[in-house]
Amino acid sequence: MKVFFEQYFDFHIMGEHFGEVLEAFFQNLLIFLVAAIIALIWGLVLAVIRQTPGKGLLPLRFLTIAYIDVLRAIPLLIIILIISGGVPFITFIPKDIRIPEWFGKSDPFWYGVAGLVFVYGAYMAEVYRAGIEAVPKGQMEAARSLGMSHLQAMRHIIIPQAVTKIPAPMLNELISLLKDTTLVSVIAFGESTLVSREILAERLNSSALILTAFFFLVICLPGARLVDILIKRNQAKITRGAHIEVA
Amino acid sequence: MAEPQLRLKNVHKRFGKLEVLKGVDLDVDKGEVICILGPSGSGKSTLLRCVNLLAPPEEGEIFLEGQDICKGPGSGTGESSWNLDFVRQRVGMVFQQFNLFPHKTALENVTLAPVTVLGKSKSEAEEKGRALLERVGLGNRLGQYPETLSGGQQQRVAIARALAMEPHVMLFDEVTSALDPELVKEVLDTMRELAEEGMTMLVVTHEIGFAREVGDQVVFMDGGVVVEQGDPKSVLDNPREERTQKFLGLVLER
Amino acid sequence: MSSKTRLAAFLAVLLVGAVSIVVAGCGGGGSSSSNTTASESEEGTEAAGGAGEEEAGGEEEAATAEKLTVGSDIPYPPFEQGKKGSYTGFDVELMGAIGKEIGREPEFIDSSFETIFRDVAQEKFEAVMSAATITPEREEVVTFSLPYYLSEQAILVKEGSEITGLSDLKGKTVAAQQGTTGLELAKEKAEAGELRPYPEGPDADNALKAGVVEAVIIDAPVAKQQAEELGGIEIVEKVPTEETYGIAVAKSNTELIEQINEGLKKTIEDGSYTKVYEKWFKEAPPLEGLETAMKEAESK
Numbered sequence: 001m002k003v004f005f006e007q008y009f010d011f012h013i014m015g016e017h018f019g020e021v022l023e024a025f026f027q028n029l030l031i032f033l034v035a036a037i038i039a040l041i042w043g044l045v046l047a048v049i050r051q052t053p054g055k056g057l058l059p060l061r062f063l064t065i066a067y068i069d070v071l072r073a074i075p076l077l078i079i080i081l082i083i084s085g086g087v088p089f090i091t092f093i094p095k096d097i098r099i100p101e102w103f104g105k106s107d108p109f110w111y112g113v114a115g116l117v118f119v120y121g122a123y124m125a126e127v128y129r130a131g132i133e134a135v136p137k138g139q140m141e142a143a144r145s146l147g148m149s150h151l152q153a154m155r156h157i158i159i160p161q162a163v164t165k166i167p168a169p170m171l172n173e174l175i176s177l178l179k180d181t182t183l184v185s186v187i188a189f190g191e192s193t194l195v196s197r198e199i200l201a202e203r204l205n206s207s208a209l210i211l212t213a214f215f216f217l218v219i220c221l222p223g224a225r226l227v228d229i230l231i232k233r234n235q236a237k238i239t240r241g242a243h244i245e246v247a
Numbered sequence: 248m249a250e251p252q253l254r255l256k257n258v259h260k261r262f263g264k265l266e267v268l269k270g271v272d273l274d275v276d277k278g279e280v281i282c283i284l285g286p287s288g289s290g291k292s293t294l295l296r297c298v299n300l301l302a303p304p305e306e307g308e309i310f311l312e313g314q315d316i317c318k319g320p321g322s323g324t325g326e327s328s329w330n331l332d333f334v335r336q337r338v339g340m341v342f343q344q345f346n347l348f349p350h351k352t353a354l355e356n357v358t359l360a361p362v363t364v365l366g367k368s369k370s371e372a373e374e375k376g377r378a379l380l381e382r383v384g385l386g387n388r389l390g391q392y393p394e395t396l397s398g399g400q401q402q403r404v405a406i407a408r409a410l411a412m413e414p415h416v417m418l419f420d421e422v423t424s425a426l427d428p429e430l431v432k433e434v435l436d437t438m439r440e441l442a443e444e445g446m447t448m449l450v451v452t453h454e455i456g457f458a459r460e461v462g463d464q465v466v467f468m469d470g471g472v473v474v475e476q477g478d479p480k481s482v483l484d485n486p487r488e489e490r491t492q493k494f495l496g497l498v499l500e501r
Numbered sequence: 502m503s504s505k506t507r508l509a510a511f512l513a514v515l516l517v518g519a520v521s522i523v524v525a526g527c528g529g530g531g532s533s534s535s536n537t538t539a540s541e542s543e544e545g546t547e548a549a550g551g552a553g554e555e556e557a558g559g560e561e562e563a564a565t566a567e568k569l570t571v572g573s574d575i576p577y578p579p580f581e582q583g584k585k586g587s588y589t590g591f592d593v594e595l596m597g598a599i600g601k602e603i604g605r606e607p608e609f610i611d612s613s614f615e616t617i618f619r620d621v622a623q624e625k626f627e628a629v630m631s632a633a634t635i636t637p638e639r640e641e642v643v644t645f646s647l648p649y650y651l652s653e654q655a656i657l658v659k660e661g662s663e664i665t666g667l668s669d670l671k672g673k674t675v676a677a678q679q680g681t682t683g684l685e686l687a688k689e690k691a692e693a694g695e696l697r698p699y700p701e702g703p704d705a706d707n708a709l710k711a712g713v714v715e716a717v718i719i720d721a722p723v724a725k726q727q728a729e730e731l732g733g734i735e736i737v738e739k740v741p742t743e744e745t746y747g748i749a750v751a752k753s754n755t756e757l758i759e760q761i762n763e764g765l766k767k768t769i770e771d772g773s774y775t776k777v778y779e780k781w782f783k784e785a786p787p788l789e790g791l792e793t794a795m796k797e798a799e800s801k
Contacts, residue, residue, distance in 0.1 A: 084713075085711075088711030088713050095712075099711075099712060106674065107713055108697070136344075138342060139346055139348065142342060144301060144335070145339070146335070146359075146360035146364065147332065147365075148360060148363060160350050161349065161350060164350075188676065188699045188704075188705075188708075194679075194698065198679060198684075200615055200616065201615035201616075203638075204619045204622075204638075204641075
């Protein structure tokens with residue numbers, strides 16, 4: 001039992017490496033922010049394309065559905081490894097894009113962001129879709145009969161209402177995204193998991209990992225609680241029956 | 248007589264396997280108020296949605312001010328899009344469920360389409376919107392959100408909203424059916440004023456009184472076809488067809 | 502797509518996937534028996550798999566068929582490589598030779614290098630044979646055998662690179678394997694612009710080939726092997742670090758470490774060490790240097 005505590009809760013080691021691990025954790029947060037913002041936008045684009053009507057757009061809609069299905073079916077880790085393992089070799093892409101070094105962040109960061117955006121964009125598209133489908137059909141009818149095009153109706157009427165219905169599931173996706181930033185460690189990006197494992201190898205002690213877990217806990221636990229609160233509030237709204245919605 | 252403003256010829260509409268409209272003919276002159284009655288499932292609402300191409304017909308022709316609107320992309324023939332705009336900017340619709348935009352104020356509901364579709368400036372649209380809302384008696388509620396308005400008030404905003412696009416024809420789809428009885432009158436009054444100003448109106452309704460007093464023609468539909476039509480007095484007081492009689496008997500007994 | 506078509510497509514994919522997994526499984530040969538060392542021994546090793554009857558009566562001579570579990574981070578060519586059931590490499594075969602001397606057949610277990618010392622200390626396996634450098638930090642946790650290999654680090658770069666040595670690494674992107682002394686060296690001396698610790702050695706070499714990193718610091722024999730096999734990369738400098746490799750066991754296992762040391766010495770005496778060495782490194786072993794290192798270690 002003593003060994004257990006020594007292995008996992010050696011506060012000296014935690015103290016010595018605290019700054020190091022915290023700084024690495026900021027890298028997780030950074031990847032999270034960049035990937036989250038891009039994925040939120042990308043997911044919305046996918047969701048809108050997916051349900052824009054018109055015969056001519058059928059191939060595009062089909063591609064979007066296929067993309068969403070495939071990217072939710074392949075594990076994120078594999079996607080990240082595929083990107084980082086293959087893209088540098090695709091020589092017809094110019095080197096600046098192939099091996100990015102943008103804004104002071106080198107390639108593992110951007111491969112990680114790419115993987116996260118591709119996969120989470122797909123999940124978020126489905127969340128948006130649920131929100132869009134939850135908007136009463138009469139809204140689209142009214143907008144269209146006033147002369148708005150499909151896209152105009154989406155922009156002014158449907159999407160603004162859809163996003164008010166999805167904070168809970170979207171927040172879930174974001175929490176999941178934050179945790180999945182740890183996967184970028186496999187392509188040698190210096191985030192907190194990687195750093196903790198190095199400390200593990202150096203000091204033969206897992207306390208740094210516990211410290212990392214603690215950092216995640218501090219952020220994700222309140223996040224999960226917030227989701228619960230949002231869900232409860234939404235239920236109350238529905239049962240209160242705010243709107244006149246006669247069947 | 249001049250060409251009717253709206254002419255429907257042999258209109259058929261199918262939803263999947265179910266044929267809802269089985270060949271409807273109708274002529275509407277400018278300024279006429281046509282009241283459409285009939286049991287549920289007779290195709291009344293579908294007919295309205297054909298006219299503004301929300302549910303374009305598979306067969307038949309619809310002429311609006313001389314143009315065959317079924318030859319646009321709404322009918323699936325794949326030609327250029329001007330017919331859809333042509334229709335939607337001349338035909339306004341008011342729904343049973345109001346369908347106001349809940350995230351916009353009354354004034355914003357009214358000004359949104361003129362700004363985004365017609366390209367009017369915000370101030371121009373607001374000026375017009377204010378006037379319209381006053382006209383329907385809601386000049387003091389410009390900044391309120393739909394959820395703070397009563398059903399009757401919401402429906403009047405919906406009428407103002409449709410009028411903001413300066414339509415030539417207005418479609419009313421059972422607009423009082425979802426209202427509490429005491430709120431019905433204010434909406435019907437607004438519609439009456441509109442009729443007196445000369446608006447061409449197609450009104451699907453159960454309000455027999457309104458049909459009698461305001462309607463120029465009454466059309467009775469059942470099973471996807473027009474069973475009987477004529478001026479209100481003849482149809483409502485002396486229906487020729489048995490189906491009409493049955494329906495009216497049922498309705499008037501209430 | 503109608504929901505029927507979609508269901509059909511989904512089931513078709515599922516069926517194809519299931520069939521291919523079954524076919525692959527059958528074809529792969531169900532015989533993943535024990536991870537016996539694929540050494541050149543045709544001499545029937547006494548401890549044929551599964552025949553573990555004897556009680557503790559027999560000593561080194563008799564076949565105590567009890568396997569010697571050995572943890573190792575595979576692959577790390579040319580020290581350990583191959584698939585489960587047929588591991589090979591210098592470490593694998595040398596351990597096999599030592600095992601023969603002490604009458605126990607080694608069974609290699611693939612592990613992650615960064616936890617390997619902690620694992621053997623907690624007796625997850627009995628020994629570690631994984632191109633492991635003997636360091637004071639590690640000696641706090643495990644006991645090392647006498648050195649069995651003299652090593653140094655090498656710097657790998659892409660062919661045609663301007664980098665000629667350690668000093669040129671300043672400000673560049675340098676890769677190494679997590680938890681290795683190569684990484685240590687990089688941290689101390691390279692002054693790299695960015696340091697990339699990869700989970701496995703070959704990952705670093707791949708990154709080098711892809712042009713994602715500019716240099717890799719890794720054990721010299723491994724570097725040599727990777728340069729030959731991957732092509733397009735070359736060693737530009739060998740950095741002598743006076744490192745020696747040892748076999749690690751738990752501190753409490755004093756009996757085993759003595760056995761291993763004895764066994765190691767015997768393999769050097771009877772020439773089996775040289776045989777294995779020449780097979781994997783294509784040059785004669787530096788026996789003198791090795792013996793000096795061993796004597797030094799013994800006198801500590």
